[in-house]
Amino acid sequence: MRNIEIEFNRMDTAISVMREVAAWGREQGYRVWPDAWLTPEELITPDARPENFCIGIMDGEIACAFILQWADSAYWPQAPEYEAAYLHKFCVCRKFAGMGMTKLVTEAIRAECMKRGARYIRLDTGLDEKRVRKIYLNAGYKIVDIIDYPNGGSMALYEMEV
Numbered sequence: 015m016r017n018i019e020i021e022f023n024r025m026d027t028a029i030s031v032m033r034e035v036a037a038w039g040r041e042q043g044y045r046v047w048p049d050a051w052l053t054p055e056e057l058i059t060p061d062a063r064p065e066n067f068c069i070g071i072m073d074g075e076i077a078c079a080f081i082l083q084w085a086d087s088a089y090w091p092q093a094p095e096y097e098a099a100y101l102h103k104f105c106v107c108r109k110f111a112g113m114g115m116t117k118l119v120t121e122a123i124r125a126e127c128m129k130r131g132a133r134y135i136r137l138d139t140g141l142d143e144k145r146v147r148k149i150y151l152n153a154g155y156k157i158v159d160i161i162d163y164p165n166g167g168s169m170a171l172y173e174m175e176v
Contacts, residue, residue, distance in 0.1 A: 018070040018077060018118045020126065025054060025067035028103075031079035035105035045143075047103070061085045062102065070119055077110040078119060079103070084130070089138050089161070089171055098134035098173075099127050116153040120174065127176040134173050141168035 032052045039046035050056070058064065061083045070078040086093070086100040101123065106115045123135050139146045141160055147170065151157075155172040162168045 016072060016113075016118065018072050018115070018122050020082070020119075020122050021069050021071060022082070023065040023067065024069045024079075025064040027069050027076065028067040028079035028081070029054065029057065031069065031076060031107060032103055032105045035079075035107065038108060045140075052103075057081065057103070061087055061100075070115070070122065072110065072118075075109070076107060078106045078115055080105065080119070082123065082126070084132065086136065089169070090136060096130055096132050098136045099123050099130075099132050101135060101137040104137070116149050120153055120155075124176050133176055135176065136174075137172045138169050139172070141170040 029052055032047070033049055036046045036049065036052060054064075057067075062081050066081050066083050068080050068082050069076050070080075081102040083100040083102065084098075085095040086098075090098070090100070101119075104116070104119065120135060127133070127135060135155075137150065137155070139150070141147075147157075150172050155174045157170045158173045159171040160168050161171065
């Protein structure tokens with residue numbers, strides 16, 4: 015099985031990958047983040063500092079990008095810091111699509127969790143994102159909560175035990 019190496023503190027590169035993947039998604043007709051959301055000003059928060067921006071390296075090439083936080087006050091406000099790793103804005107470079115990147119990145123995050131004492135990996139997506147839901151469920155995540163918003167939208171909160 016192939017491995018992926020996570021490099022932390024790669025904000026500019028990670029955002030570049032996110033923008034590239036989002037542009038591809040828009041071309042395909044997917045609902046993805048607008049470029050205006052993919053800037054340091056929008057993405058840096060008290061929970062997501064520059065050191066939390068990651069890229070995944072496979073065979074010497076950038077394969078993916080994501081934000082890996084150790085707290086998520088927006089969706090998991092009661093959870094203590096380092097109880098879990100929170101995966102946000104996970105994007106796979108097209109060359110590596112269809113290669114099981116979600117499972118590979120999950121395994122790499124699991125190793126980081128073990129080093130830091132985190133017990134869970136958590137993430138969130140729109141509940142109506144059926145394709146994404148299938149990917150995360152197939153990778154071993156479970157939906158543990160659904161947040162319904164007044165505008166009719168819903169977010170699914172996913173979790174996996176380390």
